[in-house]
Amino acid sequence: MNLKWMVISQSWVLFATGLVFPFYVIFLREAGGSFSEFGLAYGLFTLSSALVHRWIGSTSDERGRKGFLLLSTWTTAVIFLLFPVVTAIWQVYVLQVLLGIVGAMQKTSEKAMIADVTDGGRRGEKIGSYHFWVSLFSGFAVIAGGFLIDWLTVDLIFYTGSILLFISGIFILRIEE
Numbered sequence: 001m002n003l004k005w006m007v008i009s010q011s012w013v014l015f016a017t018g019l020v021f022p023f024y025v026i027f028l029r030e031a032g033g034s035f036s037e038f039g040l041a042y043g044l045f046t047l048s049s050a051l052v053h054r055w056i057g058s059t060s061d062e063r064g065r066k067g068f069l070l071l072s073t074w075t076t077a078v079i080f081l082l083f084p085v086v087t088a089i090w091q092v093y094v095l096q097v098l099l100g101i102v103g104a105m106q107k108t109s110e111k112a113m114i115a116d117v118t119d120g121g122r123r124g125e126k127i128g129s130y131h132f133w134v135s136l137f138s139g140f141a142v143i144a145g146g147f148l149i150d151w152l153t154v155d156l157i158f159y160t161g162s163i164l165l166f167i168s169g170i171f172i173l174r175i176e177e
Contacts, residue, residue, distance in 0.1 A: 015140065019144065046100065080165065
């Protein structure tokens with residue numbers, strides 16, 4: 001039953017982030033940013049994520065993974081609400097560092113929890129099914145985002161992603177550790 005809630009919650013997470021991240025470059029361009037600033041922002045995201053992955057992994061072993069998934073999801077939702085009000089590139093850099101940290105929470109906790117809720121004999125099959133569903137939702141999100149961005153503003157894509165992340169958190173609450 002936990003795998004079901006993992007699939008549902010993380011499909012919502014990937015749908016929400018799939019709406020936003022492919023169009024992030026457009027957001028930066030509209031805010032006056034250059035491609036080098038995009039590279040720096042994305043690099044800060046990746047580096048901040050790398051710096052906390054190991055700590056997240058060991059701490060989630062001690063304290064549980066559900067809390068990290070929930071914190072990551074709802075913090076990302078709040079951060080998405082902040083992007084439309086950014087007025088300077090340094091603010092984007094700060095948000096990217098924060099997204100890197102909560103992204104590490106999500107990635108590490110998600111993978112460890114999937115291992116926790118699958119048994120050894122059928123683990124590969126269950127993980128394959130899990131990735132099928134979350135990837136399907138992610139792919140549809142990118143397609144939907146492409147259509148939505150033609151009718152809406154980039155800001156509204158961030159707001160929509162935020163709402164979907166909050167909904168995902170509700171499904172995370174259903175997971176039992």
